[in-house]
Amino acid sequence: MTSVEDSQVLIVDDDTETLELLREIVGKEGYRIETAEHAQAALVKVDQSKPDVVITDLHMPGMDGLALLNELKSRSPETLVILLTAYGSLKTTVDGIKAGAFDYLSKPFIVDDIRLVVRRALEHKRVLCENQSLREQLRDRYRFDNIIGSSPGLVSVYKLIARVAQTDSTVLIQGESGTGKELVARAIHANSLRSAGPFITVDSGALTESLLESELFGHERGAFTGAIATKKGLLEKAHQGTCFFDEMANISPTLQSKLLRVLQEREVRRVGGSGTMTVDVRIIAATNKDLKQLVDSGTFREDLYYRLNVVTITIPPLRERLEDIPVLAQYFVQKFGSAKEKPVTGIAPEAMDLLTKYAWPGNVRELEHVIERAIVLTPHPAILPHDLPESIRTAAITAPISSGWMTIDALEKDYILRVLDAHQHDIGRASDILGIHRKTLLRKLRRYGMS
Ligand SMILES: Nc1ncnc2c1ncn2[C@@H]1O[C@H](COP(=O)(O)OP(=O)(O)OP(=O)(O)O)[C@@H](O)[C@H]1O
Ligand SMILES: [Mg+2]
Known part of the structure; x- marks a missing residue:
């Protein structure tokens, strides 16, 4: 949830007039709005789109607002709930707040109140995200189990x-390149x-020598034309964290000696x-070149290596x-x-076969792109051979048949x-x-499960 248009609000009320009224008022703020006329329909939408805020009526036939709130607490704890309460139902309102509702709005509504409460809820959620869960999410994303594969090479x-x-x-x-460094x-x-400290990436290949130097070490005000303010360098920013030097082989000799000093x-x-x-700082460096070879040819400092x-x-x-690959x-x-x-949801066996026969010069990144593209293009529930790029399909024709002979049908x-x-x-x-005949072709295609 970063901007107004990305904020998602779900409104639940069995009374369609209230629903439309709220949709109009809250929708004017620019959020994405969904509505549901009962709790069950609301839960389906919550599972699909994980709204930031749910505004729900308390009194609804079937599952009521309190039950919905409880269900949401377990199903989608990040979603904040605002209750709509009728005049005089203070007891249930208090129950709702105790059960973890973010706030409540009592009918008849005051338009400005509605806007304010929703805005406060979204702001609250944003701050929460920034503080703790965002960092946790980021950590999760890069924890070990996000590296996929169990080949002996990867296990090492x-x-x-x-x-x-x-x-x-x-x-x-x-x-x-693209192996997952x-x-x-x-x-x-x-x-x-x-x-808990920062992870700072230094893209050593992307900058000129002098820019990279001031990026890395920072500069004092007036150190050179354009240095209008003092700036912290990446190494300083990485204090108590990790500094990752990508494309290490591209670092110039001067910077190599400065980096050696840092180490x-x-x-x-x-x-x-x-x-x-x-x-x-802890230093991690990556290279797609053979650094030892660069040392031998004199372009990379041996002591730094x-x-x-x-x-x-x-x-x-x-x-x-x-x-x-699979x-x-x-x-x-x-x-x-x-x-x-x-x-x-899947990849047809014939397509998987092609994927495992291809040489993948761009490694995992290339595979990732190929699958992303196939998903965008395919009208089928599974990726088929013709959803794959030409290069991969033709690579298999010219490759020797290594996995056995094919049947005539295949x-x-x-x-x-x-x-x-x-x-x-x-x-x-x-x-x-x-x-x-055209009809014969169509029949064969139907047999392959294609329209
Ligand atoms: N084993 C893996 N499991 C899951 N995803 C992977 C794996 N290896 C690589 N990827 C994904 O492939 C892409 C490329 O990985 P990454 O950027 O780490 O490669 P790299 O070696 O740094 O490439 P380059 O040398 O081009 O910078 C990323 O999207 C990454 O998440
Ligand atoms: Mg990289």
């Missing part, structure tokens, strides 16, 4: 994370004693500053852990299926889908090319 990575998390040692994470760095931080002395000096400050390389975690590329793919289907509210289906794909799903053209 898990063991290393567990081993280094509780220490303060510098860690170097190596792996091709940042995910691992965050997991180390989240499971460390510093987890040795645990001190930083702002650009243009005279004194030094002690910082308590040894300082960084106290513990090295190497994440194997996805093509070397094919057994992780669970990762399924994980992304769930992630994007629910985010985009599309009822896609071969036929595969070929038919390819022809359809290549011709914008034009049934007429496809049946011409395949040399079969």
Whole structure:
């Protein structure tokens, strides 16, 4: 919940006139409004959209407002509840507040009161989120169990994370682009004693040398043209937390020596500053290049390499852990299926087969994008081969048949889908090319479960 338009309010009342009146008044504030005429319908909507605020009448036939409040407390504890009470029902109102309602509004309503109470509820929720649960959510997101896969290569990575998390040692994470280096760095931080402190990412590849230096170390006012105010550097900001250096190999020789000093002395000096400050940071660095090779060729300082390389975690590329592909793919289907509210629940075996035959030069990130795209495009409840990019489908044709020979039926289906794909799903053209009657083609497609 970040802005007015993102705030969601559900109004529940068996009296349609009140419902419409409230919808109009509260809706004018720009929130997204939903309504329900009884508690059961309200619960369905709560499960679907987790509203920030529920405004409910107390007296309703069937499940009443108090029962709904109790149910909401267990089902959706983050949702704040405002009760609508009739004049003279103070006892039930008090019961409601005791049971955890945020506030109440008594009928007949005063328009400004309604607006005020809803606004206060949303503000309350925002502050709550910022303070504690947001941090907890962020931590949850990066806890270990968000790294998916159980191949031996990844299990070694898990063991290393567990081993280094509780220490303060510098860690170097190596792996091709998209293998999950940042995910691992965050997991180390989240499971460390510093987890309540900040996790600061330094994108070493994105900035010029002088910009990166002032980003990293901060600067004093007037240190250079444009330095109109004193600015804290990222290393300072990471105090008592973790500083993650992404793309370490891109750091210039000058910065390499300055960084070496930080690692040795645990001190930083702002650009243009005279004194030094002690910082308590854990350094994690990542690279998709072979740093050792860069040391040998003279582009990376050997002493810095040894300082960084106290513990090295190497994440194997996805093509070397094919057994992780199905669970990762399924994980992304769930992630994007629910985010985009599309009822896609699985991947057809033929499509999964293609995914496991592809070499994934972009590793997990590429797989994530492929699944996201397929979910957007597919009209089916499962991802089918032709929802996948051409490159993945053709890679399988040219790949040697490693998983055994195909049946004529499977071969036929595969070929038919390819022809359809290549011709914008034009049934007429496809049946011409395949040399079969249009009706025959349609019958085959129905048999494959496609319309
Ligand atoms: N094992 C995994 N389980 C779940 N998600 C993963 C896994 N590995 C990577 N991802 C996801 O893939 C994407 C890329 O991961 P990440 O950014 O950590 O890779 P990276 O190695 O830092 O890549 P780059 O070198 O390009 O910066 C992210 O969205 C991440 O959440
Ligand atoms: Mg990265």
